[in-house]
Amino acid sequence: MSIASADRSPAPASAGPATPVAQFFIPATASLQERRPRTLKHGDTFAVFDHNGDAVSGPGSPEGLFHRDTRYLSHLHLTINGKRPMLLSSTLRDDNASLTCDLTNPDLFDKERLVLGHDLIHLRRSRFLWNAHCYERLSIKNFDDRPQLIRIEIAFGADFADLFEVRGTVRAKRGRHLSPVVEQDCVCLSYIGLDNRGRSTRLSFDPQPDELATDHVIYDLHLAPHESRSLFIEIGCDQMESRKPGHRSFFLAQRDSRRALRASSSRAASISTSNEIFNEVARRSISDLYMLMTDKPEGPYPYAGIPWFSTVFGRDALITALETLWLDPEVARGVLGHLAANQAAEIDPVADAEPGKILHEVRCGEMAELGEVPFRRYYGSIDSTPLFVMLAGEYLRRTGDLATIDRLQPHIEAALTWIDDHGDRDGDGFVEYGRQTEEGLVNQAWKDSHDSIFHADGTLAKGPIAIAEVQAYVYGAWHAAAEIFRLLGRPERAAGFLARAQRLRRAFDTSFFDEELGTYVLALDGDKRPCRVRSSNAGHALFTGIAYPERAAQLTLTLMSASSFCGWGIRTIASTEARYNPMSYHNGSVWPHDNALIASGLARYGYRAEAARIFEGLFSASTYIDLRRLPELFCGLPRRRAQGPTFYPVACSPQAWAAATPLSLLQSCLGLEFDPNALQISLNEPRLPSFLDEVTLRHLLIGNGSVDIAIRRSGRNVVVDVIDRTGDIRVLTTA
Secondary structure, three states, rough: EEEEOOOOOOOOOOOOEEOOOHHHOOOOOOOOHHHEEEEEEOOOEEEOOOOOEEEEOOOOOOOOOEOHHHHHHHHEEEEEOOOOOEEEEEEEEEOOOOEEEEEEEEEEEEEOOOEEOOOEEEEEEEEEEEEOOOEEEEEEEEEEOOEEEEEEEEEEEEEOOOOHHHOOHHHHHHHOOOOOEEEEEEEEEEEEEOOEEEEEEEEEEOOOOOOEEEEEEEEEEEEOOOOOEEEEEEEEEOOOOOOOOOOOHHHHHHHHHHHHHHHHHHOEEEEOOOOEEEEEEEEHHHHHHHEEEEEEEEEEEEEOEEOOOOOOOEEEEHHHHHHHHHOOHHHHHHHHHHHEEEEEOOOOOHHHOOOOOOOEEOOOOHOOOOOOOOOOOOOOOOHHHHHHHHHHHHHHHHHHHHHHHHHHHHHHHHHHHHHHHHHHOOOOOOOEEOOOOOOOOOOOOOOOOOOOOOOOOEEEEOOEEEHHHHHHHHHHHHHHHHHHHHOOOOHHHHHHHHHHHHHHHHHHHHEEEOOOOOOOOOOEOOOOOOOOOEHHHHHHHHHOOOOOOHHHHHHHHHOOOOOOOOOOOEEEEEEOOOOOOOOOOOOEEEEEHHHHHHHHHHHOOOOOOHHHHHHHHHHHHHHOOOHHHHOEEEEEOOOOOOOOEEEEOOOOOOOOHHHHHHHHHHHHHHHHEEOOOOOEEEEOOOOOOOOEEEEEEEEEEEEOEEEEEEEEOOOOEEEEEEEEEOOOEEEEEEO
8 A cells, every 4th residue: 555654663763753653653552443434525624433423532543524634623522411322323325425323312311210211312413524614414303292301512622633643643742722712603723733834623503502612512402292403513624714604504515515526426437237235336436436536736636545545645546547547537637637747856855756756645734744754745656656657558548638648748758767767776677666764664665564575584675675566567657658659659769668668578577487486576675686475466467467478377376376365355465475464464464456456467368267256255345344345455364154354453444446446346357448549449358257147337438429338147158238329439349
């Protein structure tokens, strides 16, 4: 995962006052799986609530309302007559537009006398985010046959903690909280950070409360039998102007938020199948993707995940865009544009930046602004740059949009120059990584835990490190560059890039393939010694096509062996390896996006049955998971009959590249490809996994037209029918 925070070991000393041991650390003091939080997001704002709709403060709690890497609301707790309501249900809309929590009263006593029996008062909390505000409508209804006096109290607080503090960093010094300002119907909580920036949270209430203090609000409601009342709460982050809360602002914001979500998600092709559970998985995947999407000046950009990574990550967005290119090419265009606009232009060792390099991560919080963490604008990712070129080539191949690629040409040129001038540190033809300062990430590929790159005996590899999948991405980048420059009318440069790709392929096969292991080694260390470890990284050689065809069969056997394929998916490393731990972050766990890329590679080499096995494993896993939502990762313990997967305690959910995984797997199994110049859609050797008998894809865009197709199982074969089309589009099927 492209995270600047997964490292489980003590981090090096930072430039700021943060305690170094916890600098990039996510302490597993509280399991997200145990809490099963409810998440909302819009733009640069996200929220994490419990099932009751509360945010309960305390050590290790990730709950609250966050805006631009700062927690603006750390505590929100509702009680009825002094008691926490009982949960009836807690549901997110299918499109993630809002959270609804249905609650009721427990038995309420005055000393030992029962004054109100349970289940007589119904409370419904309806909540959504829009434009840095959290809106809530709290409806209370009395189902008793007698009038009732109900006291609703909501306690609140704002710690203005930096996200890295919430994740575990202990700071030696913090800014100062200002005295709360209490008015008739609102409270303003404020904080001035060490960066001299003020941050404020305004809580507004309608109607005017019976009591409003600096940390709580009280309503005393006299409810006749079957009478209902509604209270409106608006929580604004850095709200500059005074606003009157109430039903009008709630419903207007609700209308606008749902319209915007429908408009963005309507670009995507729709998926319906014969399996209703998979339909739920697909709907949740698409809903999560568009919830995580943030509008940038250059277009839509998928933020990596909630709660820890709701910001710009280069690698995550590039891979997410590759996974969803068939579904919605506009995502790829937005990602390419935003990363190009933020491409490094000079050397900055603190940021691990070099001219032409593509972003790893952007952070906007107080600690990043002060340099207490190096991620304000951080470039410590070895694979984002070749993936950027790869995505540009795939976007052109999918859309034929040469005008966009022409505008991006200077950035593509700069990325290719970076590969030569800075990526290949020693001139051996391979791209290596090594941080420029002690504050940077030790490992800078997607497996960026401190212990994820090691030798067969478990010894950690010392850099600079040439990791297997990065060479595959560079190979893909050379091929993409060749196609781009061919279409831009530069055939001599195209030929040069193809020659570079072939040289790299030969060198990669010689230095990385290990006959005894039956796979490519994990990496070469700084002394060019191979890390002879069976890993999922090797599968990415299939993804980009750098693997020679004669290696594919042996590599596939290794990847699908019992030591690697646990039944749910392919483990990050095989169970035979020295550092194997199925509960670790990168050394034995199962990552959905990793499996999606491997399955794409398997399909590329004709192993669609194996790709379908991966699809079946991850689909089966999703049937055991809350909301049918694949998380960032789960543990790599072997699959057992009638039991679900074992969860990883602090995995993000939703996570963009995990949400995109079922969509990518479907494309791989169907062999779905696009030729915009010929206005042709191809299904090459389509294969349906065992749990699907029929798939219908609608609104597949190509050129100025679109097509709807149905793919059905017919005995051992698959039949493809065109249901509808606009424009002169051909659909071809190869057996």
